[in-house]
Amino acid sequence: MKNYVCEVCGYVYDPKVGDVENGIEAGTSFENLPEDWTCPPCGMGKDAFSEEN
Secondary structure: OOOEEEOOOOOEEOOOOOEHHHOEOOOOOHHHOOOOOEOOOOOOEHHHEEEOO
């Protein structure tokens, strides 16, 4: 599973960690995040993220 980075604030979504504070379990790939999931620090949507190189 690949990490994705928010192009606005630099937050990295790591699927191995998930987003437990917002109900996303560890092991959840970026593609399987709910469509209404937002970046924890800045609130941007999934469309603000790109695959980390």
